[in-house]
Amino acid sequence: MENLVEAILVGLLISDMTVLASSRVAGCIRVTAMQGLLLGVLTLLLQAEAMSLRVVLMAGIGMLLKGGVFPYLLARAGKEAGVQREVEPFVGYIGSVLLAVAMLVVAVWLGTRLPLQVHAGQTLVVPAAFMTMFTGLFLIVARRKALTQVVGFLVFENGIYAFGVATVGEVPALVELGVLLDAFVAVFVMGIAIYHINREFDHIDTDQLSSLKG
Amino acid sequence: MTILMLALLLLLLSGVAAFLLRSRPTAASVAGAAGPVAAAMLALVPALTVLRGGEVLSTELPWAMPFGRFCVQLDALSALFILPILGLSALGAVYGIEYLRPYIGKYSIGSSWLCYNLLVASMVLVCLARNALLFLLAWELMAFSSFFLVAFENRRKEVRNAAWTYLVATHIGTAFLLPMFLSFGQAAGSLDFAQFAGCLGPAQAGVCFVLAVIGFGTKAGIMPLHVWLPEAHPAAPSHVSAVMSGVMLKTGIYGLVRVLSFLVATPGAPPAWWGWLLLIVGAVSGILGVLFALAQHDLKRLLAYHSVENIGIIILGLGVGLIGLSAGAPVVAALGFAGGLLHVVNHAVFKGLLFLGAGSVLHAVHTREIDHLGGLLRRMPLTGLTFLTGAVAISGLPPLNGFISEFLIYAGAFQGTVNGAAPVAAPLVLVILALALIGGLAVACFTKAFGIVFLGEPRGAAAAAAHESGRLMTVPMLLLAGACLAGGLLAPFLLPALATAVAPLAGAAAIAPLQTAGPLLVWVSGISAGVLLAALLFAAWKRWLLTGRDVRRAVTWDCGYAAPSPRMQYTASSFAQPLTDFFEVLLRTRKHMRLPDVHFPTAANIETETPDVSRESLYAPLFNATGRVLSRVRVMQSGCIQVYVLYLVLTLLVLLIWKL
Amino acid sequence: MTSAPLVHLFLGLLLAPLLLGVINRTKAFFAGRRGPPVLQLYWDLAKLLRKGAVYSQTTTWVFQAGPVVGLAAVLAALALIPFGGAAAPLHFNGDLLLLAYVLGLMRFFTVVAALDTGSSFEGMGASREVQFAALAEPALLLALAAAARKAGSLSLSGILPAAVPLSPELALAAGALVIVFLCENSRVPFDDPNTHLELTMIHEVMVLDHSGPDLALILYSAALKLWVLGALIVGMLVPTVAGVPWVANTVIGLAGMLLLAVVVGVVESVTARVRLVRVPHLLAAAGALAALAFVLVLR
Incomplete structure (x- = not known):
């Protein structure tokens, strides 16, 4: 049981690294989907003692949205925009991997420093959550394509979710639903925006948006 | 200890002898090389004895120098450094006899040997000195003698430049050592190493540690204080490069280790x-x-x-x-x-x-x-x-x-x-x-x-x-x-x-x-x-398997290409290219290429050059800026005697007024 | 009990060429071919040892020293590798360093032997070999450091019969080691042992000019190296059973080695070789995995 939680968290860390090291946008989207599923399972495992219909429902909705709906929307937006690869990101892939290791070290250090109440024996939850948040932020900063940045946003959201699961445990259903709805709207809006940006400019490189400035 | 002092004396004597014999280069070479060899043989016994756990040797000679005492000591740490110093110097000296032969008639062999022996003696003295003043004196002697050795082929411009770079760098290093030794001296009330151990408070010790790392690190050639090293070592004659690179850099390490031994002596x-x-x-x-x-x-x-x-x-x-x-x-x-x-x-x-x-x-x-x-x-x-x-x-x-x-x-x-x-x-x-x-x-x-x-x-x-x-x-x-x-x-x-x-x-x-x-x-x-x-x-x-079998000699597999030439071999630059490209960010190799852009092969070439990044992007701007600032001061240098006398008078007046 | 290390050493010497046979048969199966016999490498070795030799006029003794130093070094590595839960024939604290560095010695001499021919193809292969090895080395030692900390031992024989089989940390370290294993042994996706174009080879091109007994030594050394690094991975992943005769654990270990060979064959069948410029990315990934493993152990 504890080993399983550990394995899921390690899986989360590996998925963070994969998303940083991968240049294929479709691959990144798939990894995010997997993260969503992993987090759902994680919620169920951590709340195993206090299993209720509400917990199962929340985890189910989360898995459905993050593991199914969002990736589908993103993949469709990517297909319509004709984006396959992130070419020439601001930070190269080897650099990203090295930075990932550095982020991991910082995350673990933060995890030992923050006086947080975590489930007994689950010392990896907080570092994994931090690492996932860092990864999301890094993707938003260091990549050019709008689509990858949305992926970054989703990864960031996953990190926050993991953090919440780890520390708070029982989140009021309304708040949790609200967060999911926010994410949903965000992905939806960004999908539409990407579609329109692409139609107007034939690319979705955000660094060139600055040329719109009057 | 007497043996070691004798070895030092021999080094000096053979250096001077070589200098006096400079009109007869071959004799000068032999005389100059004899010193290091004899010194190495002499020093072997006491150094080994001390290293094997024998008694620490020390002695003090009379020396009329304020705050300075000529006290020397051979402990295991010194012995560990002196052994390679003398050993390598002796072998380098033997090698140098033949290596310098082509230079006879072009450059002064005798003075080169004088500097070589002075360098060896000063390195030994650096490791033996137990007084900050004596240490610094030996340290400077080492810097100057090696400077002249680097500048051996002084008719070549790049050699002169390398030597100057070295001289400037090594003195910047010494500039960090002076305040370090002074604060030690102030805390200990004496410039003797014996009093230095554990005399500093924690804050002062930290400062001294950093000063030692910078000061000794310049000599040892740590990045980014190494800029003199890739210039000076190729410029010097090879046996001198061997001694400089093999052991002279290590005096920097020795200094650092010695100072560390003072610093870690504090409790805690x-x-x-x-x-x-x-x-x-x-x-x-x-x-x-x-x-x-x-x-x-x-x-x-x-x-x-x-x-x-x-x-x-x-x-x-x-x-x-x-x-x-x-x-x-x-x-x-x-x-x-x-x-x-x-x-x-x-x-x-x-x-x-x-x-x-x-x-x-x-x-x-x-x-x-x-x-x-x-x-x-x-x-x-x-x-x-x-x-x-x-x-x-x-x-x-x-x-x-x-x-x-x-x-x-x-x-x-x-x-x-x-x-x-x-x-x-x-x-x-x-x-x-x-x-x-x-x-x-x-x-x-x-x-x-x-x-x-x-x-x-x-x-x-x-x-x-x-x-x-x-x-x-x-x-x-x-x-x-x-x-x-x-x-x-x-x-x-x-x-x-x-x-x-x-x-x-x-x-x-x-x-x-x-x-x-x-x-x-x-x-x-x-x-x-x-x-x-x-x-x-x-x-x-x-070999046993192959005896009696058909062992043939043939051309290297040429992939069917009938006319290979030695110039088609992989070169050093091409061999290293994948790695240097991979670390491009750090190395900033410059490439000058002329690529063929037609279908049939024509003349093409590529040249690569990897200049020192810290020299180009750190020191060059720094020194240029310093130069620009200091050039303002040059107006004072009018070259007119009257003005200089005026400076003297003014200075005296100011001092008088200040003191009265 | 005391005879186990020697038996394992002997098994390594005897069975190492078999691994390559298994890999090739697996690949043939995936390609729908019959493939060479499993024992093909043994026949090749026997034949090569009976032959004479052709040496290039350019070469010197360094060329001939390459294969013998390589074999001597890899034999030392074999003696340091524990197998099937028993200690290695030679073991001491810090033997993992010696393992990494004798393999380095082997590489040094293979590379200079390649450069001795003066062929630009072999220079090219040598250049690639040292590049990849230089980048694989940190990943290897970091993965070993993670495993060593997990086991609390500085000796491979203390590390390898993994105390907690299949813990996430060790799995990650083993993952890094698998990448290093594929790279060091010049397997797909780093190098294609079956390629016939000199320009694209790495290991094969370095030994292009060796023939007869020299080539036999090289092929055998390569097989042993595959065995050594493979045993490292198998030892980390395959659990040993307590309370049974050591022979049982030996058999489990051998099964693990065969499984590894099959996995390598499958990997080679289903993946393409990566472009040379992308190889450092893979090695960086190995380093990242090892770092992750280490951070997890450190925690």
Whole structure:
């Protein structure tokens, strides 16, 4: 049981690294989907003692949205925009991997420093959550394509979710639903925006948006 | 101790004799080389006795100098440095007799020998001095004598530039040492080293530590204070490069270690950031040093950058030791310090060997450009064999000595990584990473250096016409190569001597854990010897298999291309290109290319050059800015006598007014 | 009990060429071919040892020293590797370093032997070999450091019969080691042992000019190296059973080795070789995995 939680968290860390090291946008989207599923399972495992219909429902909705709906929307937006690869990101892939290791070290250090109440024996939850948040932020900063940045946003959201699961445990259903709805709207809006940006400019490189400035 | 003083005197006498005989260069060479050889033989006995745990020798001579006392002492730490200094200097001197022969009539051989002997004597004195004033005096003598040695071929502009760079850099280093010694002196109330131990408070100790790292680090050539090194070492005659790179850099390490022994004598563990600082400095020097070496295609420049790398490894060892000390892990501390200090000796042996080998090549082909060489192993078998030995040793591979010292540092780092708490394990795993990367890159660099220079076909007429150097040059190289092998196979016997040398740093508590490393080294040396033996056996077996069979000689597989030429071989630049491209961000290699853009082959060329990044982007702007600011002051220099007298009068007046 | 290390050493010497046979048969199966016999490498070795030799006019003794030093070094490595839960024939604290560095010695001499021919193809292969090795070395040692800390031992024989089989940390370290294993042994996706174009080879091109007994030694050394690094991975992943005769654990270990060979064959069948410029990315990934493993152990 504890080993399983550990394995899921390690899986989360590996998925963070994969998303940083991968240049294929479709691959990144798939990894995010997997993260969503992993987090759902994680919620169920951590709340195993206090299993209720509400917990199962929340985890189910989360898995459905993050593991199914969002990736589908993103993949469709990517297909319509004709984006396959992130070419020439601001930070190269080897650099990203090295930075990932550095982020991991910082995350673990933060995890030992923050006086947080975590489930007994689950010392990896907080570092994994931090690492996932860092990864999301890094993707938003260091990549050019709008689509990858949305992926970054989703990864960031996953990190926050993991953090919440780890520390708070029982989140009021309304708040949790609200967060999911926010994410949903965000992905939806960004999908539409990407579609329109692409139609107007034939690319979705955000660094060139600055040329719109009057 | 009298013997050592006698050795110093002999060095001076033979230097002066060589200078007096300067009108007869051959005699001057013999007279000049006799000094270091005799000194080395004399000093061998007391140094070995002290290292084997004998009594520490000390003496004091009368010296009329305010605050200065001519007190000298030979303890195990000094002995550990003096042995390679004198040994390598003696071999270098023998080598120099023949190496300098082509320069007869062009440059002054006699004065070169005077400087050489002064350099050797001052290095020995630096290691013996137990008074800050005496130390600094020897330190400056060392700087000046080596400056003149670097400037030996003073009619060449690049040599003069290199020498000036060296002089400026070394004095900037000394500028950091002065305040350090002064604050020691102030706290201790005397400039004698005996009073220095543990006299500083924590804050002052931290400042002095940083000053020592910068000041001594400049001499040792840590990044980014190394800028003089890749200039000065190629410019000097090769036996001088060997001595400078092999042992003179180590006086910087000696100074750092000596000051560290004062600093760690205070009760309580040293702060962890000291160890971190050394680790970072060591890792940066090591990795960048080997990377820049990889990008070079001037043989001696390549070796010079490797000195930066090896100094980095030594500093890493010291850093492991400090981390161990501050964490209260005596095993880690002892292994780290011991590995670092052993690497001092080992590097002296193989870097001396490699520079002598490079000199032998230079002597034969008159070019240091690796890409013009090739096929020298057939023409210079002894130089080739010894260079290969040095190359394997410097790559830190078994069965030679380079592996032993790296093994000790690694063992210390692994010990802390496996058993230590997270704050100890985290820095030490960085050491493991840095050493692994350095090791891999060093293999890349030395397969390149040896492979391109000595193997394949000659890439130019000069290389094709090369000939082996004479005995006076090959015998020192063979002796050093033998020392590399002995250092690898006899390592367990070196450990007791090392333990006595480490004691002032890691404390007496360190000796016992170091003894436990003895059996490990027996394993390492034993297996190394086994590998060597097995290789010889297999070679014999293969020869036996092939006797009576059809063994033919043919051309190298040319892939069906009928007219291969030596110029089609892979060059040093092409060999290193994948790695230099990969580390482009750090190296900033400049490429000048002319590529063919038509379908049929036409003339094309590519030139690469990797200038020193810190010199170009750090020092050049800094010095230019300083120059610009200072040029304002030049209006004072009118060249008119009256104005100067006016300055004098004004100064006197101001002083009078101020004092009254 | 005491005879176990020697038996394992002997098994390594005997069965190492078999691994390559298994890999090739697996690949043939995936390609729908019959493939060479499993024992093909043994026949090749026997034949090569009976032949004469052709040496290039350019070469010197260094060329001939390459294969013998390589074999001697890899034999030392074999003696340091524990197998099937028993200690290695030779073991001491820090033997993992010696393992990494004797393999380095082997590489050094293979590379200089390649450069000795003066062929630009072999220079090219040598250049690639040292590049990849330099980048693989940190990943290897970091993965070993992680495993060593997990086991609390500095000796491979203390590390390898993994105390907690299949813990996430060790799985990650083993993952890094698998990448290093494929790289060091010049397998797909780093190098294609079956390629016939000199320009694209790495290991094969370095030994292009060796023939007869020299080539036999090289092929055998390569097989042993595959065995050594494979045993490292198998030892880390395959659990040993307590309370049974050591022979049982030996059999489990051998099964693990065969499984590894099959996995390598499958990987080679289903993946393409990566472009040379992308190889450092893979090695960086190995380093990242090892770092992750280490951070997890450190925690």
